[in-house]
Structure formats: structure tokens, C-alpha cells
Amino acid sequence: MRLSGFLHCTDCPKERFNALRRHDNLPLFSPGADAGGWQSFTLDDAFRFRLMLDFLGDSVADAAYLQGLPPSGAVKIVDNVMPRFDRHPLNFKGSGELWAGIVVFEEAIEDADPLRSAAWFAGQPSDLSQWIEDKRTGGHTGKKCEVVRIFLANASRAASFVRQRAIDLGLPEGMDFSGTTE
DSSP: OOHHHHHHHHTOOHHHHHHHHHTTOOOOOOHHHHHTTSOOOOHHHHHHHHHHHHHHOOOOOOTTSOOOOOHHHHHHHHHHHGGGOSSOGGGBOSSSOOEEEEEEEEEOOTTSOOEEEEEEEEEOHHHHHHHHHHHHSOSSSSSOOEEEEEEEEEHHHHHHHHHHHHHHTTOGGGGOOTTOBO
16 A cells, blocks of 8 residues: 555654654564665555554543553564464454553562563463563573563554454555455
8 A cells, every 4th residue: 555545544643653763663574665666555554554553542632641661662562472472453353452552571580689670561461461470480490580660552443443444445455354354
């Protein structure tokens, strides 16, 4: 899809996209994007970018809304979490929703500064508690790590959003569910 369609599908103003691009804060993998003068995008590119924007959380002008992560952090989350999905959120039609994010853990080390580590979450919210519990144990000391913070975004919502926007534009990729299984 062309840049105008991409921006419509992601609900991003061109100025915002250009600012993120200038600072190398785009989670895009389309090889033609660089060579094509930023005019060749896939629905997956739109999905990844929309998910990143959801992590940024600054798309609402109202100051009462909480802000999200900085762009460089949001890009890293999207880049690292995508391979962890069993099924791409654009092709997921199962029950429930898929979420993406990062959990930061801290492990107390005797006579040393605590160690922090991160793990990437990709799955359903109902699985998060057990996933965290599994990740908390067995650090360097074998003790349970503490959860410092969690950042999550709804990947199913981002997928649905870009698909609907593509359909609204009459783009055929919006209705392409060829990779989808129940």
C-alpha cells in the first residue's frame, strides 16, 4: 500500500510518521520501504506501527490521558515480541484477545546491586499470571524475582483496527484472511 493508505490504516498524521522515521523509530520490515521512497507498505507494517503507537499512548490530545513509552522503547517491544506469537495477530481468529508487551523483573543479589531483566510477553491475558510466575523463578540466585513493571498493548485491537481501515479504503489486503485458521 502507498504511504497515504498506510497512514490512514494506522491513524497517524504524516508529520508524526516523518518525525518517527527521522529518528529511526519505525518497527517496519518491508524491504521496499527504504528503496521505494517510503511508498511500499504491507498490512503487517501497518499492524506493527499501530501496535507501536498504542505503546506510545500519546495519540490523544487530552492531557488527562496517561502517556506511554518513548518511541525507541516501543519499537524494541514490537520488534522483540512479534516472533513470540504462536499466530500473527492479523491471522488470529481464536477466542479471546492477543496482547503484547514486556515484563521487567528484578532479582536481589547479596552484597551486590540488584539485577534487572526483561521478558517479552505475547499471548492472551488469561495466560499472563502463570507466564509471569514461570519467568520469576530460577534467576542467578534461584530465588523468585520481583516484578518491577509491566507494559502491555492489545495486539488484537491493533490488528482489527488496521484491517477495518484497509477495508474502508477498499484495499484487498484488508479482507485477506488466507493465513487464518480457527
